[in-house]
Amino acid sequence: MxxxxxxxxxxxxxxxxxxxxxxxxxxxxxxxxxxxxxxxxxxxxxxxxxxxxxxxxxxxxxxxxxxxxxxxxxxxxxxxxxxxxxxxxxxxxxxxxxxxxxxxxxxxxxxxxxxxxxxxxxxxxxxxxxxxxxxxxxxxxxxxxxxxxxxxxxxxxxxxxxxxxxxxxxxxxxxxxxxxxxxxxxxxxxxxxLKFDFLGVVLSSIGLGTLLYGFSNVGNGDWSNPNVWGFILIGLLITSSFIFQQTHTKVPLLNLKVFGYHNFWVSVLINVVLMTALYGGALMLPLYLQSVRGFSPMISGMVLMPGAIVTALLSPTSGKLYDQYGARVLAPIGLTITFFGTMILATLSMHTPIWVPVLGQFIRQLGLVLVSMPIQTEAFNAVPLALMPDASASFTTVRQISASFGTATLITIYSLVSLQKERAGMVTHLAQLSGIHVAFWTAAMLVLTAAFMTLLLRKREV
Incomplete structure (x- = not known):
C-alpha cells in the first residue's frame, strides 16, 4: 500500500x-x-x-x-x-x-x-x-x-x-x-x-424491506404463500416507485446516474447472476452433507473450510492480478473455474468419498476469489469519484437483493424436485439428493451465463 x-x-x-x-x-x-x-x-x-x-x-x-x-x-x-x-x-x-x-x-x-x-x-x-x-x-x-x-x-x-x-x-x-x-x-x-430526501428514505426502506422479507419467507419453496408473493409484489411496486422518484427529484437519496456508465451496469448485471448462483448454491452442500449423508455440522464445516481458506489467502493476489490484467481477462477465468467446481458438486452421490465435495467446493471458491472483488472494483472504477458513494450503495443493495432472490429460487427448485421424486415413490434422502443435483446444475448454468456476460465489458482506459 x-x-x-x-x-x-x-x-x-x-x-x-x-x-x-x-x-x-x-x-x-x-x-x-x-x-x-x-x-x-x-x-x-x-x-x-x-x-x-x-x-x-x-x-x-x-x-x-x-x-x-x-x-x-x-x-x-x-x-x-x-x-x-x-x-x-x-x-x-x-x-x-x-x-x-x-x-x-x-x-x-x-x-x-x-x-x-x-x-x-x-x-x-x-x-x-x-x-x-x-x-x-x-x-x-x-x-x-x-x-x-x-x-x-x-x-x-x-x-x-x-x-x-x-x-x-x-x-x-x-x-x-x-x-x-x-x-x-x-x-x-x-x-x-446535501438536502435529506425523506420520501426517498421511506420508499427505499419499505420497498427493499418488504422485498427482502418476501424472499426470506421462501423457506420451503412455497411461492403461493401470501407471505411470499404478497410481500415480493408490494416490494417490487414500492421499489419501482422509489426508482421513479429518485430519477425525478433534484436531490436524490441515491443517484441512479451511476447506471449510465457502461462497465458499472455490466458489472452489476454479472454480479446479479453470480450472487444468484453462489448464495443459493451455498445452501445445497450443507444439505447434502447433513440431511442426505448424515454427517455432523462439524464435519460439514470442515468440508467447507479449505475453500474458505483459499478464498481468504488469495484475495490480495486476486486484487494485484486485477490491477495488472483487468476484469475482462480475470473474470472469465474465475467464472470458468467456478463452473467446473459447481459441476463436481452437481454429480455427488450417496457413496461419493468425502474428499470429492471438499475438492469441488475448493475449486468453486478458487474461481470465486478471481472474480468477486475484481468485478466489484471494475464497477467502481467505471464511475467518477463524485458518484462513488452512490455506486457503492447501489452495488451493495443489488447484491443483497440478488443473494436473497438466488437463495429463494434454488431452494424452490430443490424443494419442487424433491417433492416430485417423493411422490413418485423415491425414498426421502434420494429425493433430496435429486433436488440438490438440479439446484447445482442450475447454479452451474448461471455461472456459465455470467462468464459469457463478461464479453460485454469494455476495455478499460489506461
Missing part, C-alpha cells in the same frame, strides 16, 4: 477491522441458533429472525449510506456506526429475553450497514485506479477470513460455554477499534451538505 500516508493507512486498517467484525458477527449466528432457540423456548420461524431481522435492517440501511457518506465526515460517521454496532452487541449479549436479543441484532445492523459502503468509498478515494485492485484484495482478505473462522469459532464457543459469549467476546474488540478510531481516524473525501 505504497503512495498513501501513514495516517491514511491507519484509517484503512481501522475501517477493515470494522468490516471484519461486522462480517464475523454475521457468520457466528447460524451455528448458535439451536442453542438460542432452546434457551428461549422458541420455534424455527421465530429463530430465523436472528438472521432475517439483521438482513432486513442492513438492507434498508445500505441505500441510506450514499447520503450519510457524503453528508458526514468519515471520522464522525464511522465513530457513530461503531458505537451503535457495539451498543447492539452488548444489548444482544445481555438480552433477558428473545425480543431484546432481536432488538440488539437490529441495532447492530444499523451500524453494520455503514461499514462496507464506507470502506469502498475510502479505498476509491485513497488509491489511483491502477492500484485499487490490490487495496480491494486486502479488504477481501478481511471479508473472507471472517466466514473462514466464524462457524468453527462459533461451534467451539457454543460447545463449551454460553452463546452470549458470541456477542460479549467480540464486544471488547469493537471497543478497542472504536478507541483507536477516536485517536487515529482521518477524514477522507469532501463533505457535502
Amino acid at each position: 505504497q503512495g498513501i500516508t501513514r495516517r491514511e493507512r491507519g484509517t484503512l486498517y481501522i475501517l477493515m477491522a470494522g468490516v471484519f467484525l461486522s462480517f464475523l458477527n454475521q457468520t457466528l449466528m447460524n451455528t448458535a441458533l439451536p442453542s438460542i432457540m432452546h434457551e428461549f423456548n422458541i420455534n424455527t420461524s421465530l429463530g430465523q429472525w436472528m438472521t432475517n431481522g439483521y438482513m432486513l435492517v442492513n438492507g434498508v440501511m445500505v441505500p441510506l449510506t450514499a447520503f450519510l457518506i457524503q453528508r458526514f465526515k468519515t471520522r464522525d460517521l464511522y465513530l457513530s456506526a461503531m458505537a451503535i454496532f457495539s451498543l447492539g452487541t452488548l444489548v444482544a449479549g445481555f438480552a433477558p429475553n428473545y425480543g431484546v436479543l432481536i432488538l440488539g441484532r437490529m441495532v447492530q445492523a444499523i451500524g453494520g450497514g455503514v461499514f462496507g459502503p464506507l470502506m469502498n468509498v475510502v479505498v476509491m478515494n485513497l488509491f489511483a485506479s491502477d492500484r485499487r485492485g490490490a487495496a480491494m484484495g486486502m479488504i477481501g482478505l478481511a471479508l473472507n477470513f471472517a466466514p473462514t473462522i466464524g462457524p468453527t469459532l462459533s461451534g467451539t464457543i457454543v460447545s463449551y460455554t454460553s452463546w452470549r459469549w458470541l456477542f460479549l467476546g467480540i464486544a471488547p474488540f469493537m471497543i478497542v477499534d472504536l478507541i483507536f478510531a477516536i485517536f487515529n481516524l482521518e477524514n477522507i473525501g469532501d463533505q457535502q451538505f
Whole structure:
C-alpha cells in the first residue's frame, strides 16, 4: 500500500477491522441458533429472525449510506456506526429475553450497514485506479477470513460455554477499534451538505424491506404463500416507485446516474447472476452433507473450510492480478473455474468419498476469489469519484437483493424436485439428493451465463 500516508493507512486498517467484525458477527449466528432457540423456548420461524431481522435492517440501511457518506465526515460517521454496532452487541449479549436479543441484532445492523459502503468509498478515494485492485484484495482478505473462522469459532464457543459469549467476546474488540478510531481516524473525501430526501428514505426502506422479507419467507419453496408473493409484489411496486422518484427529484437519496456508465451496469448485471448462483448454491452442500449423508455440522464445516481458506489467502493476489490484467481477462477465468467446481458438486452421490465435495467446493471458491472483488472494483472504477458513494450503495443493495432472490429460487427448485421424486415413490434422502443435483446444475448454468456476460465489458482506459 505504497503512495498513501501513514495516517491514511491507519484509517484503512481501522475501517477493515470494522468490516471484519461486522462480517464475523454475521457468520457466528447460524451455528448458535439451536442453542438460542432452546434457551428461549422458541420455534424455527421465530429463530430465523436472528438472521432475517439483521438482513432486513442492513438492507434498508445500505441505500441510506450514499447520503450519510457524503453528508458526514468519515471520522464522525464511522465513530457513530461503531458505537451503535457495539451498543447492539452488548444489548444482544445481555438480552433477558428473545425480543431484546432481536432488538440488539437490529441495532447492530444499523451500524453494520455503514461499514462496507464506507470502506469502498475510502479505498476509491485513497488509491489511483491502477492500484485499487490490490487495496480491494486486502479488504477481501478481511471479508473472507471472517466466514473462514466464524462457524468453527462459533461451534467451539457454543460447545463449551454460553452463546452470549458470541456477542460479549467480540464486544471488547469493537471497543478497542472504536478507541483507536477516536485517536487515529482521518477524514477522507469532501463533505457535502446535501438536502435529506425523506420520501426517498421511506420508499427505499419499505420497498427493499418488504422485498427482502418476501424472499426470506421462501423457506420451503412455497411461492403461493401470501407471505411470499404478497410481500415480493408490494416490494417490487414500492421499489419501482422509489426508482421513479429518485430519477425525478433534484436531490436524490441515491443517484441512479451511476447506471449510465457502461462497465458499472455490466458489472452489476454479472454480479446479479453470480450472487444468484453462489448464495443459493451455498445452501445445497450443507444439505447434502447433513440431511442426505448424515454427517455432523462439524464435519460439514470442515468440508467447507479449505475453500474458505483459499478464498481468504488469495484475495490480495486476486486484487494485484486485477490491477495488472483487468476484469475482462480475470473474470472469465474465475467464472470458468467456478463452473467446473459447481459441476463436481452437481454429480455427488450417496457413496461419493468425502474428499470429492471438499475438492469441488475448493475449486468453486478458487474461481470465486478471481472474480468477486475484481468485478466489484471494475464497477467502481467505471464511475467518477463524485458518484462513488452512490455506486457503492447501489452495488451493495443489488447484491443483497440478488443473494436473497438466488437463495429463494434454488431452494424452490430443490424443494419442487424433491417433492416430485417423493411422490413418485423415491425414498426421502434420494429425493433430496435429486433436488440438490438440479439446484447445482442450475447454479452451474448461471455461472456459465455470467462468464459469457463478461464479453460485454469494455476495455478499460489506461
